[in-house]
Amino acid sequence: MTSLPTSTEKKLGLVIDLDTCVGCQACVTNCKEWNTGGQMAPLTDINPYGDGADGVWFNRVHTYEHACESGSRTVHFPRSCLHCEQPACVTVCPTGASYKRTSDGIVLVDEDKCIGCKLCSWACPYGAREFDTDVGVMKKCTLCIDRIYNDNLPEADRVPACVAACPTGARHFGDLGDSNSAVSQLVRERGGVDLMPELGYAPTNKYLPPRTRSDRTVEIDAPALESVSVEGGFLGWVDRVLSR
Amino acid sequence: MHPAFSVIFFTTATGAGYGLLALLGVFAAFGLVPPDRWFGFVSLGLSLGLITAGLLSSTLHLGRPERAWRAFSQWRSSWLSREGVASVATYIPAVVFAFGWVLLGQFNGGILAAGLLAAVGAVITVVCTGMIYASLKPIGQWASAFTLPAYLIYALMTGSVLLAAIFRLWGISGRPIEIVALAAIVLGWAWKIATWRSNDTSVSTTTANSATGLAGGTVRSMEWPHTEENYVLKEMGYRIGRKHATKVRLFVHVFAFAIPFAATALAVAIDGPIATFAALIAVASQVPGMLAERWLFFAEAKHTVTLYYGR
Numbered sequence: 001m002t003s004l005p006t007s008t009e010k011k012l013g014l015v016i017d018l019d020t021c022v023g024c025q026a027c028v029t030n031c032k033e034w035n036t037g038g039q040m041a042p043l044t045d046i047n048p049y050g051d052g053a054d055g056v057w058f059n060r061v062h063t064y065e066h067a068c069e070s071g072s073r074t075v076h077f078p079r080s081c082l083h084c085e086q087p088a089c090v091t092v093c094p095t096g097a098s099y100k101r102t103s104d105g106i107v108l109v110d111e112d113k114c115i116g117c118k119l120c121s122w123a124c125p126y127g128a129r130e131f132d133t134d135v136g137v138m139k140k141c142t143l144c145i146d147r148i149y150n151d152n153l154p155e156a157d158r159v160p161a162c163v164a165a166c167p168t169g170a171r172h173f174g175d176l177g178d179s180n181s182a183v184s185q186l187v188r189e190r191g192g193v194d195l196m197p198e199l200g201y202a203p204t205n206k207y208l209p210p211r212t213r214s215d216r217t218v219e220i221d222a223p224a225l226e227s228v229s230v231e232g233g234f235l236g237w238v239d240r241v242l243s244r
Numbered sequence: 245m246h247p248a249f250s251v252i253f254f255t256t257a258t259g260a261g262y263g264l265l266a267l268l269g270v271f272a273a274f275g276l277v278p279p280d281r282w283f284g285f286v287s288l289g290l291s292l293g294l295i296t297a298g299l300l301s302s303t304l305h306l307g308r309p310e311r312a313w314r315a316f317s318q319w320r321s322s323w324l325s326r327e328g329v330a331s332v333a334t335y336i337p338a339v340v341f342a343f344g345w346v347l348l349g350q351f352n353g354g355i356l357a358a359g360l361l362a363a364v365g366a367v368i369t370v371v372c373t374g375m376i377y378a379s380l381k382p383i384g385q386w387a388s389a390f391t392l393p394a395y396l397i398y399a400l401m402t403g404s405v406l407l408a409a410i411f412r413l414w415g416i417s418g419r420p421i422e423i424v425a426l427a428a429i430v431l432g433w434a435w436k437i438a439t440w441r442s443n444d445t446s447v448s449t450t451t452a453n454s455a456t457g458l459a460g461g462t463v464r465s466m467e468w469p470h471t472e473e474n475y476v477l478k479e480m481g482y483r484i485g486r487k488h489a490t491k492v493r494l495f496v497h498v499f500a501f502a503i504p505f506a507a508t509a510l511a512v513a514i515d516g517p518i519a520t521f522a523a524l525i526a527v528a529s530q531v532p533g534m535l536a537e538r539w540l541f542f543a544e545a546k547h548t549v550t551l552y553y554g555r
Contacts, residue, residue: 002318002320002321002322003320003321004321018457018458023467028469051472052472052473053471053472054472054473054474054475055474056475057469057470057474060469060470060474061469062465062467062468062469062552062553063465063466063467064452064456064458064463064464064465064466065463065464065466066456066458066461066462066463067461067462067464068460068461068462069460069461074466075456075458075463077456077552079469079552088379088380088381090321091321091322092321092322092323092324092376092379092380093318093321093322094314094315094316094317094318094322094324094325094328095311095314095315095317095318095325096314096317096318097314113311113314114307114308114311115306115307115308115309115311115312115314115315116306116307116308117305117306117307117315117324118307118479119324119376121475121476121479121480122245122380122382122383122479122480122547123380123381123382124382124549125381125382125450125455125547125548125549126455126548126549126552127476127480127547127549127552130474130475130476131307131475131479132307133307133475135307136306136307136308137307137308138307193457193459194457195454195455195456195457196450196454196455196548197454198449198450198454199381199382199450199548200381207456207457209457209458209459210458
């Protein structure tokens with residue numbers, strides 16, 4: 001059913017740190033690599049080596065210039081499904097292909113039921129869903145359900161592919177429904193925010209805004225270099241000769 | 245939003261078809277239509293033909309049309325599913341109504357009741373169509389109080405202009421339906437002007453700041469994640485130049501409203517072949533006029549995802 005669960009046992013999601021993201025696209029690449037063989041496979045590429053290259057990706061990294069009173073800064077911004085608590089992409093689905101899981105809150109598409117009407121992609125304010133023109137169905141981020149519950153992987157690797165790939169630790173995975181979880185604490189400490197909260201989708205994923213810029217200058221403990229002594233001795237004579 | 249022809253045709257054709265069906269059901273109940281079988285055949289045939297063609301067109305744009313039957317299942321939450329259920333349910337009284345009028349050539353109580361039921365079904369279906377768009381919060385121009393009444397008004401307007409022309413083709417003076425048509429055109433015209441004015445002046449609370457969670461100052465897109473247009477931009481990033489929008493709006497003013505109004509007013513004023521000709525002109529003008537109106541409905545609609553691309 002595309003009616004939403006009143007509550008979910010867990011709220012699995014991501015916390016993305018905009019302060020440390022360097023825009024390297026590693027999460028994008030690893031997401032594509034894993035998911036083109038995963039639950040929603042394939043992530044079709046259309047004309048990948050020519051003009052008009054197109055294809056399905058679950059994660060896209062934008063780059064912005066954020067100019068405010070304290071100055072301008074470059075912000076890299078990964079954009080993917082936020083696994084909302086009020087996902088209109090699910091409720092608009094006429095077939096029941098889209099659903100939100102009661103166990104962990106993950107929003108998924110059953111590819112065998114999807115008719116490819118694209119209405120869910122219209123209902124998502126974040127542009128998280130991408131249509132696969134080759135197969136004729138909608139595809140989206142699965143939060144790597146085929147990794148996070150995968151007993152064949154070492155426990156440390158049971159995180160979404162994007163989280164596993166991030167070289168700067170800007171992506172965190174966990175249960176945002178548990179207020180004591182590491183991700184919930186991180187959100188509290190860093191003032192994590194919802195995207196477009198005014199639309200009422202109540203995203204599970206949170207974004208940590210860049211830290212405020214520090215005014216403090218760099219402290220150097222080493223003493224300044226002394227001036228060359230010009231008096232006396234052999235070096236004094238060399239100095240006088242060379243200074244002539 | 246990308247103005248796909250299949251959806252433009254679907255909404256305009258079914259709108260006119262359901263408008264015509266509802267008017268036929270109501271007018272029959274009040275004894276305002278001729279019981280002539282051929283009148284029933286042509287008017288109900290046109291109505292159900294428009295509805296069926298529109299519904300078929302909407303299934304053709306699906307990625308997997310062979311699974312379209314699944315769309316009847318989620319009526320508890322989805323307006324699209326409700327529209328599917330309502331459209332199929334409306335066929336039942338509509339076919340009974342057509343059977344009685346065209347094949348039996350009579351209006352007994354049951355047949356008239358079926359006509360009224362078909363009218364109710366038509367209104368419900370158009371409400372569902374309107375709500376599909378009105379319920380989409382990411383698109384400010386659609387999620388407004390103007391959207392749902394617009395679908396109802398334009399279904400009534402196009403249906404009444406069609407019915408007025410059929411009356412004239414039968415050589416019957418259709419004053420009541422022409423008065424309805426005139427009122428609907430004036431209402432539709434005013435509604436469109438008010439809608440455009442509201443869309444042009446309203447400011448969205450959703451900004452690049454709230455989309456990225458970066459508070460204060462300005463957020464300027466420096467680099468896209470991709471060099472070519474992707475699905476999101478092709479489907480939801482459609483842009484129309486202000487210059488072209490002004491021209492298309494002028495076209496809508498003239499062809500969807502001004503010409504049909506003048507022609508229908510002329511038909512009311514006079515009788516005879518000129519009135520028939522005027523009623524046909526009203527139809528011929530409103531077809532491209534309403535297609536342009538619906539094209540603008542999509543082309544001018546801005547989706548919040550465009551904020552991520554600095555558009």
